[in-house]
Amino acid sequence: MKITLKQLRVFDAVARTGNVSRAAETIPLSQSATSMSLADLEQHLGSPLFNRHGKKLQLNDYGRWLHPKVHQLLQQAEEIELSAHSGALHGQLIVGASSTIGNFLLAALIADFVQQHPEVDIRLKVANSEQIVDDMVNLRIDLGLIEGICHSHQLTATPWRDDHLVTFCSPQHPLAQQTSISLQQLEEQQWVLREIGSGTREIFTMATQQKLHHLKVKLELGNSQAIKQAVKTGLGLGCLSTLAIASEVEHGELVALSTPDLLISRELFLLTGNSQHQSELSLSFQHFIA
Structure with a gap:
């Protein structure tokens, strides 16, 4: 059997993009050379790897089984090539993080790491926790950090840091001057919350489902910044990480409310693939942010 790394790189690229062109x-090759390499690989294996729908290619069951193995093999081949150079860290790492982690924790850590290792390229993708888990499972990112619970058996979720959610309002809100807010008062208010699928929303729902029985959700928004702006207008109460509202509270733009009957703590998690090879770069970055 004469399978080449070129054919495997083509297969991996088509699997990730779903399209030959x-x-x-991304490889880069001509479209005809890419098509030919893929056809040669399928001929060597004696089986198609994709279901074809016009120009769109979708992995079939055999392709889905093969892709993680090929992805791991290509990572190992890249490490072999890098080992021929100096002992410095090289390569690109694609990291996915949910909103609070990506915007308020990870960006600064990445900047410090890259400053120490100038030949490293780290790409940060910020999305909600559900999307980060999906990206990890489908090998679109190398590492994931999420605020919610990982429901995939294909990933290992390791506790990374602790965090707290806090209920907040605008300085002009009727509750802003009160020293303690009851559950009944919280039920009477309108809320501006993260969208379904975000880690923050999942933890909030788990914490309130037995305490706030008639939650009035006025608006659902896809990022923390939008929620803060909506709450500043007096539209309702918000609930976000203390990290996300620290600056606005310090400058008097938002008020963190005391809710002794609704204290929400959570763990932030680092995600790694159960069958995914951990490169030296990945392990070094994990150690750095620990």
């Missing part, structure tokens, strides 16, 4: 741009 887009895959050709």
Whole structure:
């Protein structure tokens, strides 16, 4: 059997992009050379790897089984190539993080790491926790950090840091001057919350479902910044990480409320793939942010 790394790189690129022409741009090869390499690989294996729908290619069951193995093999081949150079860290790491982690914790850590290792390229993708888990499972990112609970058996979720959610309002809100807010008062208010699928929303729902029985959700928004702006207008109460509202509270733009009957703590998690090879770069970055 004469399977080449070139054919495997083509297969990996097509699996990630779902399209031969887009895959050709990432390798880079001509479109015809990309198509030919994929056809040669399928011929060597004696089986197609994709279901074809016009120009769109979707992995079939055999392709889904093969892709993680090929992805791991290519990572190992890249490490072999890098080992021929100096002992300095090289390569690109794609990290996915949910909103609070990406915007208020990880960006600064990445900047410090890259400053120490100038030949490293780290790409940060910020999305909600559900999307980060999906990206990890489908090998679109190398590491994930989420605020919610990981429901995939294909990933290992390791506790990373502790965090707290706090209920807040605008300085002009009727509750802003009160020293303690009851559950009944919270039920009477309108809320501006993160969207379904975000880690913050999942933890909030778990913490309130037995305490706030008639929650009035006025608005659902896809990021913390939008929620803070809506709450500043007096539209309702919000609930976000203390990290996300620290600056606005310090400058008097938002008020953190005391809710002794609703204290919400959570763990932030680092995600790694159960069958995914951990490169030296990945392990070094994990150690750095620990």
